Amino acid sequence: xxxxxxxxxxxxxxxxxxxxxxxxxxxxxxxxxxxxxxxxxxxxxxxxxxxxxxxxxxxxxxxxxxxxxxxxxxxxxxxxxxxxxxxxxxxxxxxxxxxxxxxxxxxxxxxxxxxxxxxxxxxxxxxxxxxxxxxxxxxxxxxxxxxxxxxxxxxxxxxxxxxxxxxxxxxxxxxxxxxxxxxxxxxxxxxxxxxxxxxxxxxxxxxxxxxxxxxxxxxxxxxxxxxxxxxxxxx
Amino acid sequence: xxxxxxxxxxxxxxxxxxxxxxxxxxxxxxxxxxxxxxxxxxxxxxxxxxxxxxxxxxxxxxxxxxxxxxxxxxxxxxxxxxxxxxxxxxxxxxxxxxxxxxxxxxxxxxxxxxxxxxxxxxxxxxxxxxxxxxxxxxxxxxxxxxxxxxxxxxxxxxxxxxxxxxxxxxxxxxxxxxxxxxxxxxxxxxxxxxxxxxxxxxxxxxxxxxxxxxxxxxxxxxxxxxxxxxxxxxxxxxxxxxxxxxxxxxxxxxxxxxxxxxxxxxxxx
Numbered sequence: 174x175x176x177x178x179x180x181x182x183x184x185x186x187x188x189x190x191x192x193x194x195x196x197x198x199x200x201x202x203x204x205x206x207x208x209x210x211x212x213x214x215x216x217x218x219x220x221x222x223x224x225x226x227x228x229x230x231x232x233x234x235x236x237x238x239x240x241x242x243x244x245x246x247x248x249x250x251x252x253x254x255x256x257x258x259x260x261x262x263x264x265x266x267x268x269x270x271x272x273x274x275x276x277x278x279x280x281x282x283x284x285x286x287x288x289x290x291x292x293x294x295x296x297x298x299x300x301x302x303x304x305x306x307x308x309x310x311x312x313x314x315x316x317x318x319x320x321x322x323x324x325x326x327x328x329x330x331x332x333x334x335x336x337x338x339x340x341x342x343x344x345x346x347x348x349x350x351x352x353x354x355x356x357x358x359x360x361x362x363x364x365x366x367x368x369x370x371x372x373x374x375x376x377x378x379x380x381x382x383x384x385x386x387x388x389x390x391x392x393x394x395x396x397x398x399x400x401x402x403x404x405x406x407x408x
Numbered sequence: 409x410x411x412x413x414x415x416x417x418x419x420x421x422x423x424x425x426x427x428x429x430x431x432x433x434x435x436x437x438x439x440x441x442x443x444x445x446x447x448x449x450x451x452x453x454x455x456x457x458x459x460x461x462x463x464x465x466x467x468x469x470x471x472x473x474x475x476x477x478x479x480x481x482x483x484x485x486x487x488x489x490x491x492x493x494x495x496x497x498x499x500x501x502x503x504x505x506x507x508x509x510x511x512x513x514x515x516x517x518x519x520x521x522x523x524x525x526x527x528x529x530x531x532x533x534x535x536x537x538x539x540x541x542x543x544x545x546x547x548x549x550x551x552x553x554x555x556x557x558x559x560x561x562x563x564x565x566x567x568x569x570x571x572x573x574x575x576x577x578x579x580x581x582x583x584x585x586x587x588x589x590x591x592x593x594x595x596x597x598x599x600x601x602x603x604x605x606x607x608x609x610x611x612x613x614x615x616x617x618x619x620x621x622x623x624x625x626x627x628x629x630x631x632x633x634x635x636x637x638x639x640x641x642x643x644x645x646x647x648x649x650x651x652x653x654x655x656x657x658x659x660x661x662x663x664x665x666x667x668x669x670x671x672x673x674x675x676x677x
Binding site for chain 2: 314
């Protein structure tokens with residue numbers, strides 16, 4: 174029995190219980206339970222192969238669970254690891270295409286700092302700019318749940334820090350529930366309300382890093398790294 | 409797929425950008441072609457090259473003027489152009505429709521692709537005898553031969569283009585709420601376009617080649633007829649005029665496709 178209900182369920186941005194997903198006999202997700210409250214910023218850490226991408230794909234509606242129940246709001250948006258912009262459409266069109274509401278596209282482009290590049294071809298953007306365009310495309314849909322699939326993984330360190338600030342800023346302004354999938358422990362601790370660790374298809378740890386801004390992340394970092402199987406915190 | 413097919417104008421495909429020429433020195437590239445023309449003219453004038461084997465350049469220019477004034481060349485050109493345009497349109501429309509269908513739908517691919525892949529190994533020009541048996545010697549076999557020649561490169565490249573559309577972009581379209589029409593219009597068609605344009609360029613070369621063969625085998629009008637008729641009277645000057653016109657037509661269509669490509673793929677710059 175499986176279902177992916179598309180109704181905003183009370184005060185939660187995502188409600189997952191008993192989620193199972195198998196690929197040729199291998200259980201990638203094994204009875205996973207997860208709740209993301211409305212407006213909550215949740216980071217999901219996991220080693221490669223832990224099933225974090227599969228979970229995200231199920232939440233995005235790109236994959237169908239074998240068992241369990243999934244309920245998400247009617248508007249779910251995704252920012253992928255690669256920006257996935259249509260190279261043959263302008264930045265503005267990339268943000269606006271498929272949009273069914275009359276949200277002001279140029280205002281959102283301004284929020285991510287791309288007002289001046291609205292008419293540019295995507296191939297002329299820098300990596301950071303392309304990722305901001307991808308964020309704008311997700312935000313303009315006014316999602317109840319925003320899924321971020323390692324969106325900063327391919328960026329250089331300085332650009333990544335700038336993107337962290339931008340995402341926090343946008344989140345505080347629009348308040349979607351966010352599920353950020355990442356393998357960067359520091360990123361997860363700095364950004365999220367809750368830091369979850371996924372291992373062997375289940376959530377095995379659930380931390381709340383405390384009030385922002387977070388200056389000292391060392392202690393929690395060591396704990397999470399050990400949960401991820403990295404000895405000594407020397408990542 | 410390979411871009412050196414017989415019939416496509418021989419030319420290096422998409423190599424490095426042309427070396428920048430120093431301004432004012434472009435004329436240097438004309439030294440050897442002009443020299444060849446001069447030698448050719450000298451050989452004709454001194455009788456080394458017999459008139460009934462190959463007419464001199466000056467005779468060719470004269471003949472071009474004559475057949476233009478007499479109306480033979482414009483008439484023949486028009487007839488040939490109509491054959492190519494109609495045949496090309498027929499083959500291209502069918503190629504695009506079949507290519508998109510077989511590229512998009514599983515069943516379309518299963519039904520259409522195998523027979524087309526088998527038939528494409530057959531040199532379509534070898535069908536001339538059958539076409540003459542089936543359709544006689546009028547316009548139909550010529551147009552159909554052009555259409556058939558055009559069909560395969562267009563189909564193959566459109567099919568490959570549609571199949572090659574980045575699945576990550578299709579996923580993006582899905583989560584961004586694109587409907588079927590928007591997916592086709594904004595993702596599939598633009599994604600398949602570079603490949604389809606390669607097919608277009610190949611198919612135009614083949615269209616002219618098919619026309620030359622069809623007109624040379626049997627024709628009572630058109631450029632090919634002009635050439636075959638000139639052969640009867642050993643008019644090598646008129647034959648060369650016909651060849652030059654074929655070459656110019658090939659060059660012209662190639663330039664046209666380049667302009668279309670430049671415009672359609674301007675996002676790549």
